[in-house]
Amino acid sequence: MSTETLLYIILAGVVALLLALFQYNYKAKGAAKSNVLFAFLRFITLFSVLLLLINPKFDQVKYYTEKPNLVVAVDNSSSLKHLKQDDNAKIALNTITNNSALKDKFNIEVLSFGNTLNSSDSLSFSESQTNLDKVFRQLTQVYKNTISPTILVTDGNQTIGSDYQFSAKKYNQPIYPIILGDTIVYSDLQISKLNVNKYAYLKNKFPLEAIVVYSGKQAITTKFIVTKGNTTVFSKVVRLDQTNNSQILNVTLPANSVGVQSYKAQIIPLETEKNKVNNYKNFAVEVIDQKSKIAIVSSVLHPDLGALKKSIESNEQRVVEFVSPKEIVKQLNDFQLVILYQPNNLFKELISALEKQNKNKWIISGPKTDWLFLNNAISDYSFEVTSQTEDYQPNLNTNYTPFIVDDLNFESFPPLNATFGDAEFNQPFETILFKTVSGIKTEQPLLATLEISGRREAVLFGEDLWKWRARSYLNASSFIEFDNFIGKLVQYLASSKRKNRLEVDYNSFYNGSDDMIISAQFFNKNYEFEANASLVITLKNKKTGETITRPLVLKGNNYQVNLNGLASEDYDFTVKASPDNISVGGRFKIIEYNVEQQFLNADVTKLQQLATNSHGEAYFVNSYTALADNLLNDKRYQAIQKSSKSVVPLIDWYYLLFIITLSLALEWFIRKYQGLI
Secondary structure, three states, X not given: OOHHHHHHHHHHHHHHHHHHHHHHHHOOOOXXXXXXXXXXHHHHHHHHHHHHHHOOEEEEEEEEEEOOEEEEEXXXXXXXXXXXXXXXXHHHHHHHXXXXXXXXXXXXXXXXXXXXXXXXOOOOOOEXXXXXXXHHHHHHHHHOOOOOOEEEEEOOOOOOOOOHHHXXXXXXXXXXXXXXXXXXOXXXXXXXXEEEOOEEEOOOEXXXXXXXXXXXXXXXXXXXXXXXXXXXXXXXXXXXXXXXXXXXXXXXXXXXXXXXXXXXXXXXXXXXXXXXXXXXXXXXXXXXXXOEEEEEEEOOOOHHHHHHHHHHXXXXXXXXXXXXXXXXXXXXXXXXXXXXXXXXXXHHHHHHHHHHHOOOEEEEEOOOOOHHHHHHHOOOEEEOOOOOEEEEEEEEOOOOOOOOOOOOOXXXXXXXXXXXXOEEEOOOEEEEEEEEXXXXXXXXXXXXXXXXXXXXXXXXXXXXXXXHHHHHHHHHOOOHHHHHHHHHHHHHHHOOOOOOOEEEEOOOEEEOOOOOEEEEEEEOOOOOEOOOOXXXXXXXXXXXXXXXXXXXXXEOOEEEEEXXXXXXXXXXXXXXXXXXXXXXXXXXXXEXXXXXXXXXXXXXXXXXXXXXXXXXXXXXXXXXXXXXXXXXXXXXXXXXXXXXXXXXXHHHOOHHHHHHHHHHHHHHHHHHHOOOO
């Protein structure tokens, strides 16, 4: 409370006292004792009212005790069921959560994890992937600034993501793994890695790389074979021992027929092997008879060129060539799409040829673009000619319809550098990304597409696309999402196929452990996206004849269905839109592969190292009873008394209103009783 406020309170007390004395000692008539009581009650009333007018503020301090958290993260992947540790996991969880001493000392929070972290203690042991790296990154976001020792109930086997040792260091909490799984090392052969391209080209050979690993002491001789159906297409004798316990096998296989070709790579198991599931891996290759050629034409050097090539060629169906503006004119018919990077006067002959042949193109502009030339060379749109530049961030148009665009968290992307100004289109166009300037969203296009007389075109108003690819990697720990975005745009531009009212996006084959998602877009008769349609997919198992029908759910600007859990077979499907009765069919194959069944033992070494590095302690599943005592006796995990200080104005103190009411009521009642009223 300030000195000024204190002086006002003293002054209010003096004024209230003088007024009360004036009323009951100077002017009032009656008994002296009654006047003193009346003066006191009137003083209370006046002083309280004046206090409310002054409304002084007081500091209020509240004390409370905050218990440390005890995070219990349980592995919910199918590997625990495969290793027959699912019951042990449930018993360990119940033992910890039902310990009354632990509940008194900690706030126990139970989580389960597979590919992601879930706030649930319901365990099904059905997750098809284990990503401990993502688990620790998500735990860091929630518990970084708290005292939260973490119990990790797992076998330690990770199937996807970066090494979790590094993300666990950033978590900065003691970790106590309860190790589930057999620790006895058995003799075992496995195919630890199988690398093969997704696509191959007809009458060519495609490479296959297999890494065979042996765990055991005796020297062995076995055979590596690759089969297609009942036919063996490759075989090789493999010799391994305790010293030379791994071998990389490089194979080339012929691609003799178009379509999805299924293969099985197998290392013949030992008679004494306990786990024979990891001795084989199924894989598939889609054989195609043509390859899309994309030309990138530029007269300047820029990191964007390399980023574009990497993104486009991430799909093996496409190849990128860098060509000068003069050279490409003679070989224009060899390319399905031409990307013009920051065109200037050197592109005059090329743009003329593209317009004459009505070929698809993608123009990427920037500060080095000669818009004075480009405005005269093209007629579909124009741009203000200025000497100033501006930074523009992207903002996704969720109503874009020509193809499905996933939200890559574009708002987190760094800005593109471009010429300052607005574009004016003379033809109908659709915007993929709008411009955001200094945090203000605009309706001006940053990336747009046009479709005119069978020709498709895109224009990007900005350079530094390579920064977007880098940011996408930081967001998702992978280039895949950004490369898919560029790939979809290139696929749309490289094709002249007429748009259908129902478009379906799917892969020709899926691995058994992958997310199997089929997406679709449906348009009304004016080719506007229809968000109220009813879409269903009917699948038919070609082997058993069984049919399954599932609805597609609206998500953003497309409909999706998740087909996880289907058996590994060939499927025909039909997507049907009601009430227009429009349908599109296709087929895909699910390759049998369960990555969670590739393990024979718990990863004891890594879990023990994880505990040591985090200043925790590892326990085996049959000896974790001491864990509770260690947590209870560890002085690092003490309840903390905290205080919260708040400023409370007197007007919020409702007791003062009660005092005013009481003093007025008593004064009136006594005066009434004495006949003074």
